[in-house]
Amino acid sequence: xxxxxxxxxxxxxxxxxGPGFDVIGxxxxxxxxxxxxxxxxxxxxxxxxxxxxxxxxxxxxDEISLDPExxxxxxxxxxxxxxxxxxxxxxxxxxxxxxxxxxxRGLGSSGTAVxxxxxxxxxxxxxxxxxxxxxxxxxxxxERHPDNVGASLFGGFVGTYLKPLTPEDTARxxxxxxxxxxxxxxxxxxxxxxxxxxxxxxHHIKFPWAGEIKAVxxxxxxxxxxxxxxxxxxxxxxxNDVTFNLQRIALLPVALGQSPxxxxxIYLAMQDxxxxxxxxTLIPGLTEIVESMTPATQxxxxxxxxxxxxxxxxxxxxxxxxxxxxxxxxxxxxxKITCSWKVLEPAExxxxxxxx
Numbered sequence: 001x002x003x004x005x006x007x008x009x010x011x012x013x014x015x016x017x018g019p020g021f022d023v024i025g026x027x028x029x030x031x032x033x034x035x036x037x038x039x040x041x042x043x044x045x046x047x048x049x050x051x052x053x054x055x056x057x058x059x060x061x062d063e064i065s066l067d068p069e070x071x072x073x074x075x076x077x078x079x080x081x082x083x084x085x086x087x088x089x090x091x092x093x094x095x096x097x098x099x100x101x102x103x104x105r106g107l108g109s110s111g112t113a114v115x116x117x118x119x120x121x122x123x124x125x126x127x128x129x130x131x132x133x134x135x136x137x138x139x140x141x142x143e144r145h146p147d148n149v150g151a152s153l154f155g156g157f158v159g160t161y162l163k164p165l166t167p168e169d170t171a172r173x174x175x176x177x178x179x180x181x182x183x184x185x186x187x188x189x190x191x192x193x194x195x196x197x198x199x200x201x202x203h204h205i206k207f208p209w210a211g212e213i214k215a216v217x218x219x220x221x222x223x224x225x226x227x228x229x230x231x232x233x234x235x236x237x238x239x240n241d242v243t244f245n246l247q248r249i250a251l252l253p254v255a256l257g258q259s260p261x262x263x264x265x266i267y268l269a270m271q272d273x274x275x276x277x278x279x280x281t282l283i284p285g286l287t288e289i290v291e292s293m294t295p296a297t298q299x300x301x302x303x304x305x306x307x308x309x310x311x312x313x314x315x316x317x318x319x320x321x322x323x324x325x326x327x328x329x330x331x332x333x334x335x336k337i338t339c340s341w342k343v344l345e346p347a348e349x350x351x352x353x354x355x356x
Contacts, residue, residue: 002040003037003038003039003040003356004036004037004038004354004356005035005036005037005038005354005355005356006036006123006352006353006354006355006356007033007034007035007036007352007353007355008033008034008036008116008119008120008123008350008351008352009031009032009033009350009351009352009353010031010032010033010112010115010116010119010152010153010349010350011027011028011029011030011031011032011112011151011152011155011347011348011349011350012027012028012030012031012032012101012107012108012109012112012152013025013026013027013028013107013108013111013112013147013148013149013151013152013308014026014028014106014107014108014151014215014217014307014308014312014314015108015145015147015148015151015307015308016147016272016275016305016306016307016308016309017157017252017270017305017314018248018249018252018269018270018271018272018303018305019244019245019246019248019249019252019269019270019271019272019273019274020147020159020249020252021245021272021274021275022145022146022147023147023159023160023161023249024147024157024158024159024160024207024249024252024253025108025146025147025148025149025150025151025152025157025158025160026151026156026157026158026215026346027151027152027154027155027156027157027158027346027347027348027349028107028215028217028344028345028346028347029344029345029346029347030100030101030107030342030344030347031100031347032097032098032099032100032101032109032112032113032116033097033098033099034073034095034096034097034098034116034120035095035096035097035098036093036094036095036096036120036123036124037092037093037094037356038089038090038091038092038093038094038124039091039092039094040090040091040092048068049067049068049069050068050069050074050078050088050089051088051089051090051091051092051093052068052074052088052089052093052094052095053093053094053095054066054067054068054071054073054074054094054095054096054097055094055095055096055097056096056097056099057096057097057098057099058097058098058099058100058101059099059100059101059102059103059109060099060103063103064097064099068089072110072113072114072117073095073097073113073116073117073120074089074095074117074120075117076113076114076117076118076120076121076142077089077117077118077120077121077124078121079121079138079141079142079194080117080118080120080121080122080125080127080130080138081121081124081125082193082194083138083193083194083195083196084125084127085193086125089124090124093124095120102219102312103223104223104224104225104226105219105220105223105224105307105310105311105312106224106306106307106308106309106310106311106312107217107219107307107308107312108148108149108151108152108308110143110226111143111145111148111149111152112148112152114139114142114143114149115139115149115152115153115350116350118135118138118139118142119135119350119352121138122135123352132153132154132349133200134199135153136149136150136153136154136202136204137197137198137199137200137201137202138196138197139153139202140162140197140201140202141197141201144162145226146160146161146162146202146204147160148308150202150204151349152349152350153349153350154204154206154349155206155346155347155348155349155350156206156207156209156346156347156348156349157206157207157208157209157253157256157346158204158205158206158207159204159205159207159253160202160203160204161202161203162201162202163198163200163201163202163203165198165201166198169198207253207256207257208253208256208257209256209257209346210256210257210258210259210260210261211259212259212260212261212318213256213261213302213316213317213318214316214317214318214321214343214344214345215314215315215316215343215344215345215346216314216315216316216317216321216324216325216341216342216343216344217307217312217313217314217341217342217343217344218312218313218314218315218325218328218329218332218339218340218341219311219312219339219340219341219342220283220311220312220332220337220338220339221337221338221339221340222311222337223311224279224282224283224309224310224311225309226308226309228282229279229282229309229310230309232278232279232281232282233274233275233278233279234278237273237274241273241274242274244271244273245272245273245274248268248269248270248271248272249269251265251268251269252266252269252270255269256316261302261318263295263301263302264295266302266303266316267294267295267301267302267303269303270302270303270304270305270316272305275306276290276305276306279306279309279310282310282311283306283310283311284332284335284337285331285332285334285335285337286306286310286311286313288331289304289313289328289331289332290304290305290306292331293315293324293327293328298320298323298324298327299319299320300317300318300319300320300321300323300324301315301316301317301320301324302315302316302317302318303315303316304316304328313328315328321343325341328341329341
């Protein structure tokens, strides 16, 4: 393999937009970047595990492992490579990670890492036959929340769904790792040659998005692990609550695509009864924030929701972004919680730019 250099750029995401629990995701303009060089002629005499050196800067810098067998991004890439009879990275692979996405805050940091890792495996392995739809299959064998990873891979405002695995697939396919699994199934190295994922296990559709609408992300300085956020959800829901969400999810993609946006319609369509009420115990002030801010009381506001599993709050708005952020931050401050905030826009999906 000749020397090569490229950058993989993958956006963060917000899932569960309003009533879209585990269905709707939005790619946002904050990007994980992998700056990758591969130099097989060995310009260095250093030996790295699995031929890969990792360096890292950004969020969670002190928490992230630089061991390619442990690091989420490179473990995912190894899964893709080993499905194609490549046991390690090409010699002298260097992956420099630049990550501005806060960890455990509801902005899809782990999903974005999985998407970038699958793309890394494709690129360093020369697996150019893998289409975006096929990469989605690999991603969904690792991260089973299609809303986050679908948004990060394809970009924009997307609806997603999974095709359930058959018993035969479940018995045949190794799930190499997951946010909620402590270790790979099938052995620490995912087997000699993990079976490839079934074809077409995930599907997506892009919804329109009105250009006037921005996303104000208010990011509290504490983490809510996805596994913990899932534990507080009930095993069963009242029929009325399910109907409530279904009615609104039928409206929301249309409402957010209309220009000019209709604030009252969007506000009503963003209400939820399936996950936000149960997660208020994990996020002080959540209920008051969601219920107290309306288009009638805050000019420019369209709607407020929890981003993913939280604790980030996402406010969709057309103007007065700083005022909206300040009001939500003040609610958190009443609970002695410090926050930062950003104005984000819908983003394109994961891209690869060759620099050599």
